Amino acid sequence: MRIGILGSGLMGGKLGTILARAGHDVTFSYARSEQKLNRLAREAGNGARASTPAGAARHADALLLAVHWLRVDDVLKQAGDVSGKVIVSCSLPMNEDDTDLVIAHSSSGAEALAKKVPRANVVSAFGTVPSEVLFELFERRRRKNRPNLVYCGDHKGAKKTAEQLIRDVGFDPIDAGPLRVARYLEPFTLLVAQLAYEGKRGPRMAYQFNWY
């Protein structure tokens, strides 16, 4: 798949690197320095490139949106026309100092995003795990007993695309339903962050659901 990374920080930089190493055609974009984007592309290998958001979006089969909530409008403006694109978003609707959700309960960041890009197909995924665990999981991807990753969205095809990417990173995907389920998924992420950053065992963590 051709994947455009919109936001090449902790999440976008790592997921882009992993997806390039998993065999996808990755273009990194949106960081404050061009050198950083070039370095990410070089280190990811497998033909990964650095570009502008518009360059990353142009030929992409899927876009990974990985910016702070306050940067969403700016990166989307720079990306240009995203009609028909799959947008996999890990971006949480956090306030400026990352202490609270600014949208919750009666809507979600994912739904607000979908309203901003009505012609794109938004899937909420990857936001429920800390970036610190991603490389480790990719290394372990061939082992049995993978951790889960919940995702949600309204478009069947876009969800299939997201599911493939989730598997490629090393998770066992769980379809949580329509995009409105992001109302539960996003607060759940704050629980994960609490365990990761305030708990005793650190942020190299993921989760697994079991049915009995």
Ligand SMILES: NC(=O)c1ccc[n+]([C@@H]2O[C@H](COP(=O)([O-])OP(=O)(O)OC[C@H]3O[C@@H](n4cnc5c(N)ncnc54)[C@H](OP(=O)(O)O)[C@@H]3O)[C@@H](O)[C@H]2O)c1
């Ligand atoms: N980090 C996590 O573990 C985690 C987990 C779950 C969900 N999330 C969510 O995922 C999203 C991304 O988080 P993150 O931790 O990856 O954030 P991050 O490391 O700050 O990455 C954001 C990217 O946006 C770029 N950026 C910021 N301002 C910019 C500007 N004015 N012009 C151009 N580029 C700019 C940053 O550039 P630089 O590279 O130059 O800084 C960086 O590449 C957030 O919504 C967050 O809530 C994060």
